[in-house]
Amino acid sequence: IQGVWAAPSYRTFNTELRYVPRRACLYVPGNDERKLNKIPTLGADCVIMDCEDGVALNRKDEARLTIRRMLDELDFGQTEPIVRINSVTSGLAQTDLDVIFQADRVPPTFMVPKVDQMEQINWINDQLSSRLKLKGHNNKVNLIIFIESAMALLNLKEICQRGVRLSTERDSLMNLDGVVFGSDDFLADIGATRTKEARELIYARQHVITVAKAFRLQAIDIVYIDYKDVEGLTEQCLEGALMGFTGKQCIHPSQVNIVQEAFTPSKTKIEWAHELIEAFTEHQQSGKASYT
Ligand code: 1VU
Numbered sequence: 300i301q302g303v304w305a306a307p308s309y310r311t312f313n314t315e316l317r318y319v320p321r322r323a324c325l326y327v328p329g330n331d332e333r334k335l336n337k338i339p340t341l342g343a344d345c346v347i348m349d350c351e352d353g354v355a356l357n358r359k360d361e362a363r364l365t366i367r368r369m370l371d372e373l374d375f376g377q378t379e380p381i382v383r384i385n386s387v388t389s390g391l392a393q394t395d396l397d398v399i400f401q402a403d404r405v406p407p408t409f410m411v412p413k414v415d416q417m418e419q420i421n422w423i424n425d426q427l428s429s430r431l432k433l434k435g436h437n438n439k440v441n442l443i444i445f446i447e448s449a450m451a452l453l454n455l456k457e458i459c460q461r462g463v464r465l466s467t468e469r470d471s472l473m474n475l476d477g478v479v480f481g482s483d484d485f486l487a488d489i490g491a492t493r494t495k496e497a498r499e500l501i502y503a504r505q506h507v508i509t510v511a512k513a514f515r516l517q518a519i520d521i522v523y524i525d526y527k528d529v530e531g532l533t534e535q536c537l538e539g540a541l542m543g544f545t546g547k548q549c550i551h552p553s554q555v556n557i558v559q560e561a562f563t564p565s566k567t568k569i570e571w572a573h574e575l576i577e578a579f580t581e582h583q584q585s586g587k588a589s590y591t
Pocket of ligand 1: 325326327328333334335337338349352353483522550551552
């Protein structure tokens with residue numbers, strides 16, 4: 300059930316860490332001040348203030364500086380502010396971090412796209428940990444990585460393994476917390492064509508969920524691009540939630556409520572889970588392992 304996963308043993312080092320629901324993850328282009336200012340009114344679990352694909356190359360500086368200012372000025376309320384930097388291999392990530400870390404308020408979570416080799420996790424861990432220490436911070440920041448190519452999918456287990464191991468090391472201030480499936484770049488990489496039903500992505504989506512959950516990480520589903528198609532979005536949300544995803548990427552505010560509703564367990568499901576736990580405890584006490 301959302302929000303009540305048992306804390307896995309590898310997280311015991313940092314007792315501050317808790318489950319953060321990220322049902323709707325809404326992209327907001329980092330250079331679009333009008334859209335950024337709307338964040339507090341949108342009710343999203345988290346927003347992704349973007350330095351990457353949502354920002355043209357000649358607007359990257361503007362995006363970095365605007366996000367830095369928003370981190371300090373905006374009251375995000377219940378919404379978690381996440382910053383998506385450019386990929387490790389883009390040659391832009393270092394400058395993104397240079398500027399973002401000038402903010403007084405460091406975002407609790409960073410997203411890094413196009414992670415396809417486990418060595419990239421070392422780089423991210425070094426960058427985040429050393430910059431946090433320089434600022435005198437002791438608390439960890441979360442890392443959420445994007446899987447967007449065939450090679451990334453193949454390497455996902457090693458990538459997560461490395462991230463989770465580094466997250467437990469004493470001198471690390473990074474906590475690997477989730478995996479996002481970036482389907483558009485993935486489709487281009489494997490030469491597939493996007494369809495409304497997304498059948499071409501079933502294997503990859505299931506693989507992402509399986510590996511992410513094996514490491515007790517969140518798994519965040521694909522974007523539904525046609526944001527005016529409410530019916531199609533609702534169907535894909537329910538499918539993703541039933542498959543085991545914990546949340547979904549959004550590109551438009553109109554998608555937020557639909558996504559969050561779909562990724563919230565129903566009252567019936569919560570009651571069922573409570574009853575199951577009660578029945579299990581009762582039967583264990585009376586020495587019965589099996590019951591109906
Ligand atoms: O009426 P207002 O101007 O006051 O407000 C508009 C608009 O500004 C606002 N809005 C948003 N606010 C915050 N975050 C957003 N993402 C956002 N989108 C819109 O809502 C009001 C209504 O907007 P609209 O229906 O008139 O829509 P627009 O034409 O303004 O914008 C549509 C797009 C799709 C351009 C916009 O929603 C957007 O920029 N979305 C994010 C796209 C993105 O970041 N793509 C890259 C990441 S996704 C990826 O990499 C995988 C495919």
